[in-house]
Amino acid sequence: MQVNKKEEVTNKIMVEFSKTIEMFDLTPLEARLFAFLYLSEKPLTLDDMSDAMGKSKTSMSTGVRSLLELNLVTRVWKKGERKDLFQANTQLFKTFMNTYINKWIDATKHQNHSLVEINKLLVEQKRSDFTDDLASVDNRLNDIIDFHTQVEALFREMKQD
Amino acid sequence: MQVNKKEEVTNKIMVEFSKTIEMFDLTPLEARLFAFLYLSEKPLTLDDMSDAMGKSKTSMSTGVRSLLELNLVTRVWKKGERKDLFQANTQLFKTFMNTYINKWIDATKHQNHSLVEINKLLVEQKRSDFTDDLASVDNRLNDIIDFHTQVEALFREMKQD
DNA sequence: TTTTTCGTACAGTTTATACTGTACGAAAAA
DNA sequence: TTTTTCGTACAGTATAAACTGTACGAAAAA
Numbered sequence: 001m002q003v004n005k006k007e008e009v010t011n012k013i014m015v016e017f018s019k020t021i022e023m024f025d026l027t028p029l030e031a032r033l034f035a036f037l038y039l040s041e042k043p044l045t046l047d048d049m050s051d052a053m054g055k056s057k058t059s060m061s062t063g064v065r066s067l068l069e070l071n072l073v074t075r076v077w078k079k080g081e082r083k084d085l086f087q088a089n090t091q092l093f094k095t096f097m098n099t100y101i102n103k104w105i106d107a108t109k110h111q112n113h114s115l116v117e118i119n120k121l122l123v124e125q126k127r128s129d130f131t132d133d134l135a136s137v138d139n140r141l142n143d144i145i146d147f148h149t150q151v152e153a154l155f156r157e158m159k160q161d
Numbered sequence: 162m163q164v165n166k167k168e169e170v171t172n173k174i175m176v177e178f179s180k181t182i183e184m185f186d187l188t189p190l191e192a193r194l195f196a197f198l199y200l201s202e203k204p205l206t207l208d209d210m211s212d213a214m215g216k217s218k219t220s221m222s223t224g225v226r227s228l229l230e231l232n233l234v235t236r237v238w239k240k241g242e243r244k245d246l247f248q249a250n251t252q253l254f255k256t257f258m259n260t261y262i263n264k265w266i267d268a269t270k271h272q273n274h275s276l277v278e279i280n281k282l283l284v285e286q287k288r289s290d291f292t293d294d295l296a297s298v299d300n301r302l303n304d305i306i307d308f309h310t311q312v313e314a315l316f317r318e319m320k321q322d
Numbered sequence: 323t324t325t326t327t328c329g330t331a332c333a334g335t336t337t338a339t340a341c342t343g344t345a346c347g348a349a350a351a352a
Numbered sequence: 353t354t355t356t357t358c359g360t361a362c363a364g365t366a367t368a369a370a371c372t373g374t375a376c377g378a379a380a381a382a
Contacts, residue, residue, distance in 0.1 A: 005290065006294050006295060006298060009286070009298060012279050013302055016272050016275045016276050017272075019268070020268065020272050020308075020309060020312070023265065023268060038301065038305075039301050041297055041301070092305070092308040093307075093308050093311045093312070097312070107180070107184060111181050114177045115174065115177050115178075118177070121170070122170055125170070133167050134166070134170075136202055137170060137171060140174075140199065140200050141174055143253065144178055144253070146254075148181060150254045151181070151254070151257075151258070154258070158319065
């Protein structure tokens with residue numbers, strides 16, 4: 001009866017915690033998996049996870065791999081244990097936020113670069129083509145570039161704190 | 162030939178701009194639709210959009226409705242025009258960021274509330290149940306609550322600037 | 323060595339999401 | 353009034369994502 005209480009409460013926490021994790025662009029499975037690993041303090045095997053979450057071992061394998069790539073989970077070695085063991089990173093704020101902020105910075109920087117390239121072509125085009133249409137598109141494009149610059153700057157600020 | 166050039170360049174911008182917009186949790190259709198509306202400075206009808214984007218009018222209708230709810234698009238009235246006209250909000254940074262940040266604050270606040278409720282139950286449970294299991298879950302839960310509080314605080318800070 | 327057990331590649335299936343076309347009420351036009 | 357045209361509800365279809373089960377190479381156990 002005690003164990004059931006623990007499972008029950010763990011489940012409730014998982015449901016809520018997963019919702020937040022999904023906002024960091026993890027899939028539902030990845031989110032639940034991380035929440036579960038985080039709440040189980042001990043390192044777990046793929047079979048442990050599969051049993052506890054009622055999903056296939058294949059799903060656990062792919063899910064854990066994603067979490068490893070995001071540095072949210074670590075593979076752990078234990079003497080005499082043949083199966084792979086995985087453990088959730090405990091520094092929630094630092095790891096989730098770092099990954100997330102970097103993702104934004106990378107993306108906006110990259111998109112901005114592409115937009116600046118397009119702008120070069122557009123400016124070139126305007127020289128030989130005396131239509132007002134192109135000028136209006138160019139105005140909008142510059143605003144879009146500004147927008148990207150501002151977003152990137154904002155996320156860079158967040159990194160400081 | 163000039164019009165084609167404009168379309169060509171508009172298309173390129175749309176592709177890049179859409180990627181960024183999708184990061185604000187808009188669907189691909191919503192993102193492309195907004196980008197298109199933004200680049201066309203004139204208010205457009207559902208039929209205009211449908212033709213230009215090669216998607217059904219129904220899609221345009223639902224897409225525009227989402228954008229309206231997010232305050233990214235405004236319905237515009239024009240004398241003698243029977244069809245509904247829609248126009249993109251031009252204050253990109255302000256509108257996108259406001260909506261996004263508020264979404265995070267709302268979500269984290271709400272989830273934190275749920276977690277605190279669970280914690281109350283858990284503390285109560287610990288009183289009658291002298292297992293160490295529950296204590297360990299409680300520790301984790303408190304860390305998760307801290308995490309939510311920190312995320313909420315960070316997004317609140319962003320709001321200032 | 324052979325046998326067992328691990329993790330995962332891959333193909334197929336289920337489930338969710340995006341999208342379309344028809345139909346219909348509301349309102350303008352005839 | 354009747355007719356046309358608007359926007360959208362709704363049901364059905366296509367496309368994408370999540371998930372499963374079998375199969376197999378690698379490595380430990382026998």
